[in-house]
Amino acid sequence: MRRFHEELNCLHQSVIKMGCLVEEAVRNAVISISDPSPELIEKVILGDDQIDHIFDQVETSCFMMLAMQQPVARDLRLIACCIRIISDLERMGDLAINIVKSSPASNDYQSLVASDILIRMGNAVTEMIAESLQAFTKWDASIAETIEEHDERIDRMYEELFEQLFRCESGHDLRSAIKSAFIGRFLERIADHCVTVAERINFLVKGSV
Amino acid sequence: METIQFKPEEVKVEFKNVSFYYGKFKAIDNVSFQLPKNRVTAFIGPSGCGKSTVLRIINRTNEIALNTSLEGEVLIDGVNIYENGHDPVLLRKRVGMVFQKPNPFPKSVYENLALGPKIHGVKKKSELDDIVEESLKKAALWDEVKNNLHKSAIQLSGGQQQRLCIARALTIKPEVLLMDEPCSALDPISTQKIEDLIDALKKDYTIVIVTHNMQQAARVSDYTAFFLVEETGAPGRLVEFSDTPTIFTRPANKKTEDYITGRFG
Numbered sequence: 495m496r497r498f499h500e501e502l503n504c505l506h507q508s509v510i511k512m513g514c515l516v517e518e519a520v521r522n523a524v525i526s527i528s529d530p531s532p533e534l535i536e537k538v539i540l541g542d543d544q545i546d547h548i549f550d551q552v553e554t555s556c557f558m559m560l561a562m563q564q565p566v567a568r569d570l571r572l573i574a575c576c577i578r579i580i581s582d583l584e585r586m587g588d589l590a591i592n593i594v595k596s597s598p599a600s601n602d603y604q605s606l607v608a609s610d611i612l613i614r615m616g617n618a619v620t621e622m623i624a625e626s627l628q629a630f631t632k633w634d635a636s637i638a639e640t641i642e643e644h645d646e647r648i649d650r651m652y653e654e655l656f657e658q659l660f661r662c663e664s665g666h667d668l669r670s671a672i673k674s675a676f677i678g679r680f681l682e683r684i685a686d687h688c689v690t691v692a693e694r695i696n697f698l699v700k701g702s703v
Numbered sequence: 704m705e706t707i708q709f710k711p712e713e714v715k716v717e718f719k720n721v722s723f724y725y726g727k728f729k730a731i732d733n734v735s736f737q738l739p740k741n742r743v744t745a746f747i748g749p750s751g752c753g754k755s756t757v758l759r760i761i762n763r764t765n766e767i768a769l770n771t772s773l774e775g776e777v778l779i780d781g782v783n784i785y786e787n788g789h790d791p792v793l794l795r796k797r798v799g800m801v802f803q804k805p806n807p808f809p810k811s812v813y814e815n816l817a818l819g820p821k822i823h824g825v826k827k828k829s830e831l832d833d834i835v836e837e838s839l840k841k842a843a844l845w846d847e848v849k850n851n852l853h854k855s856a857i858q859l860s861g862g863q864q865q866r867l868c869i870a871r872a873l874t875i876k877p878e879v880l881l882m883d884e885p886c887s888a889l890d891p892i893s894t895q896k897i898e899d900l901i902d903a904l905k906k907d908y909t910i911v912i913v914t915h916n917m918q919q920a921a922r923v924s925d926y927t928a929f930f931l932v933e934e935t936g937a938p939g940r941l942v943e944f945s946d947t948p949t950i951f952t953r954p955a956n957k958k959t960e961d962y963i964t965g966r967f968g
C-alpha cells in the first residue's frame with residue numbers, strides 16, 4: 495500500500511511537471527507573437543516531445559494502477575483526474591505549437607495585426623494555466639469559479655480582437671490579419687481546456703461535478 | 704454520523720442507539736443504522752471494531768457469552784427483539800448465520816441440511832427431500848452433490864463446504880442472512896461463487912456480510928457500514944453508513960477514506 499501511495503505521489507508530480515512544461519510552451523508562444531525569434535519557436539516545437547513523453551508515461555501508469563491496485567475514493571479520483579487532465583494539457587501543448595507556427599518569424603511578414611490584444615489574451619491564458627496547476631497541486635476546488643471568470647474575460651477579448659480585425663484598413667496585409675484571427679482562436683481554445691481542467695480538479699476534490 | 708434513513712416499509716433491521724457490553728467492557732457504543740430489505744449491506748472496519756458483535760446482536764447469539772448486556776433497541780420489522788417475551792430460538796430461525804470457517808456437521812450432506820427443519824418440526828421424508836434440494840439449488844451446490852447426498856460433508860472442498868453452510872442456513876427459511884467473513888478461507892473461484900450466490904439470494908433475503916476485502920465489499924454490497932475503534936480500549940463506533948458507490952468513490956468521512964485507501968495507522 496505504501497508503495498502504491500508513493501506511486502500516486504509520483505503520478506501527481508508528473509502531471510504537475512507536464513503542466514509546467516505546457517505553461518512554459520504557451521508562455522513562449524505568447525512571446526513569439528511580439529518578439530519572434532527562431533530559437534524560441536524551435537524550443538516550443540521540440541519541447542512538445544517531452545510533453546508527449548510524459549503523457550505516455552502518465553497514461554501507462556494510470557492504467558497499470560487501475561489494473562493492479564483497484565484504487566478507491568481519493569486515489570481513484572486522482573487517477574481518473576490525471577487521465578483526463580493530461581489530454582487537455584497535451585492539446586494545449588499542440589495549440590502552443592500552432593501559435594508559434596502562425597507567428598511572424600514562421601512567416602514572411604513583419605508583425606501581426608492587433609498583436610496588443612493577442613498579447614493581453616496570451617498573458618491572461620498563461621495565468622489561467624498557472625492558476626489551474628496551483629489548484630491541482632493543492633487540491634483546491636475553488637479554482638473552478640475563478641477560471642470560469644477568466645474564461646469570460648478571454649471570450650470578451652476574443653470578440654474585441656475580431657472587432658479590430660474587421661475594422662482593418664484595406665492596406666493591411668490580409669494574411670497577417672488571418673494569422674491573428676487564428677492565434678486568437680488558438681488562445682481561446684487553450685482557455686477552454688483550462689476550464690475543463692478546473693472542472694476536473696473540482697471533481698478530484700469534491701467527488702462530484 | 705453519516706447515515707441513510709430509509710422509508711419505514713423498506714427497513715428490515717434497525718439499531719437504535721445500541722451499546723453492547725461484555726461484562727464491564729463496552730464493545731460497541733451508540734450504534735444506529737437501518738438495514739434495508741432485499742439488499743446487501745457490507746460491514747467493514749479493522750479487527751476488533753465490533754462487526755461480529757453487531758452481527759451476533761441481530762440473532763441474539765451474543766447472549767451465549769456470560770455477563771453481556773445491551774442498551775438501546777434492536778428492531779426487526781419494527782419489533783424490538785430484546786423485549787421481554789421475545790423468543791431467541793424463534794428469532795434464530797428468522798435470522799440465519801454463516802461463519803468464516805465452514806463448519807458442516809460431520810455427517811452426510813443430506814443430514815446437514817435436514818437437521819434444522821427436523822428440529823423445527825418437519826417430519827415427512829418427502830418434505831425434507833424438497834427442502835434439501837431447494838436449499839442446495841439456491842446455494843448453487845445442487846449440481847455438484849446431487850448424486851452424492853449421502854457422502855460425508857467433511858469430504859467436500861472448502862468452497863463446497865461453505866456453500867453447504869449457506870444452504871444449511873437457508874433450510875430454516877430465514878428472512879435475514881448474516882455472513883461473517885464467509886470467503887476469508889476460500890480460494891478465488893469459490894469466493895466468486897459465493898459472491899454470485901449473494902447476488903442471487905438478495906431478492907429473497909436481507910443480507911449482511913462482514914468482509915476484510917474492500918473489493919469484495921464494493922462488488923457485492925448495496926450499502927456499506929464502516930466501524931472503527933478510535934483509540935485502544937474504546938468501544939467500536941459506526942463512522943459512516945452510505946450506499947456502496949458513495950463509500951468507494953467519495954466517502955463523506957475522512958476516516959472512512961483513510962481506511963479504504965489503506966492510509967490507516
Ligand SMILES: Nc1ncnc2c1ncn2[C@@H]1O[C@H](COP(=O)(O)OP(=O)(O)O)[C@@H](O)[C@H]1O
Nearest residue numbers: 725728730749750751752753754755756757768
Ligand atoms: N465473547 C467475548 N467476550 C469478551 N469480549 C469479546 C467477546 N467477543 C468479542 N469481544 C471483544 O469485543 C470487541 C469487538 O469484537 P468483535 O465484535 O469480534 O470485532 P470484529 O468482528 O470487528 O473483529 C473486541 O475488543 C473483542 O475483543
Ligand SMILES: [Mg+2]
Nearest residue numbers: 754755756883
Ligand atoms: Mg469478527
